[in-house]
Amino acid sequence: MKKGILLVNLGSPDSPDPKDVKTYLDEFLMDPRVIDVPFWLRSFIVRGIILNTRPKASAAAYKKIWWEEGSPLIVISESLQRKIQEQVEVPVGLAMRYGSMTIKKGLQELVDKGVEDVLLIPLYPQFAMATTETILVLAEEIRQAHFPNIKITDLPAFYNNTDYIKLLSNSIAKHLKDKPYEHLLFSYHGVPERHIRKSDITKSHCKIDGSCCATASKAHQFCYRHQCFEVTRLVVENLGLKEGTYSTSFQSRLGFDPWLQPYTDRTIERLGNQGVKNMAVVTPAFVSDCLETLEEIAMEGEEIFHEVGGDNFTTVPCLNDDQEWVDLLAKWINTWQTTEKRPV
Known part of the structure; x- marks a missing residue:
């Protein structure tokens, strides 16, 4: 089975415009693993209150940090992806849990390259319902619905590695x-x-x-x-x-x-x-x-x-696309590729 990697990060609005921020916040906050209350209550809180008040303030915050190239998180993640790809032989894809760079698109790009065995890497050191778990649950739902013939293995939380x-x-x-x-x-x-x-x-x-x-x-x-x-x-x-x-x-x-x-x-x-x-x-x-x-x-x-x-x-900056962080991820990927064991 041809192997491939899918890095998954949080996500970002397409722009710091309030309309794009509102679309992003709706997807993010309506996730039942982020606001884990019954749908009717979550919808009332998010769509009845938060989305009528918060998008403008959040958009202003995004504008403060937005880079010329785009969302910092997206730009950094794309750089990380490119650097890892230079060090491993298998295809490396990138997706976001929320926003337009969807997990479905990321898996589709790998499948189009012939990948049948995916190592999914949630870019979070710790496990949490609202981060790692929601990525894994959605990825499995998408696999069953659209890519039933592929296999997905996930990289466990690496907080104590x-x-x-x-x-x-x-x-x-x-x-x-x-x-x-x-x-x-x-x-x-x-x-x-x-x-x-x-x-x-x-x-x-x-x-x-x-x-x-x-x-x-x-x-x-x-x-x-x-x-x-x-x-x-x-x-x-x-x-x-x-x-x-x-x-x-x-x-x-x-x-x-x-x-x-x-x-x-x-x-x-x-x-x-x-x-x-x-x-x-x-x-x-x-x-x-x-x-x-x-x-x-x-x-x-x-x-x-x-x-x-x-x-x-x-x-202190996050690890971002620091070369030592790239090297470590490449090491984990190569371990999985050669042994088929979860590397952490």
Whole structure:
């Protein structure tokens, strides 16, 4: 069976125009694994409230970060795809969970090249309902409906992979080498607490308290919260950071239900009020810079920090299309190609 690769990232509006942003937000927020409530309620919340108020504000945010070549996330992902293709012999495709670069189109392009065996790589280090799971579920639905003769294998979450942790740690150290900072904040994408409980395969372990993420359990295989804290722990260990010089937080909450805490904006504010003058922020839930890293953290986060008396605010870029990240993905792909085993 001819093999091929499909990289899948989050997605982006086609432009920062409010109409395109509204179309994108409708697809994104109507995903039942993003806002996981009954359809009638989700439709009321999204189409009755959010899409009547949020597109203009979101469009303004996208305009702040939009590159001449297009959406940063798309441009970076396309560069990553090209660089990987130079290092592997099998076809490498690219798709987005939301937007016009659909998973169906990505699979079709591979099938048109004769591919029958696909390694699907969700570009997320941690597993979550609203990221990895929604990609895998949709890909399987599309396979059954349109490509029943192909086989799909997925790359598991690689949050604790030794090579990945070493690469992430080296990237942080390199970008902060000459930067003044006294506190490193690990900021992860936020999800509702109920997502953690829904993903608990034991149905009893995840209590979202001070101990469950540090207590061994099969639930950790699909626990986004545990996997985020584990990335922080492993990177801290690799970098030899001292207690009190780092912390973990979660960003981008929506609505009134409880989301993972502590919140990033409040953590930045608190640290500034406590006298931290030099702060660095890394965003390990993403491998590609996007709206959340470039606008929410690098712009809004810095503004909050300066408002409470902070001086220097440094954001560590995502791995993006860094050559060492390309090399690692190519290594995983070549392992799968030659052994047919999931490489992580």
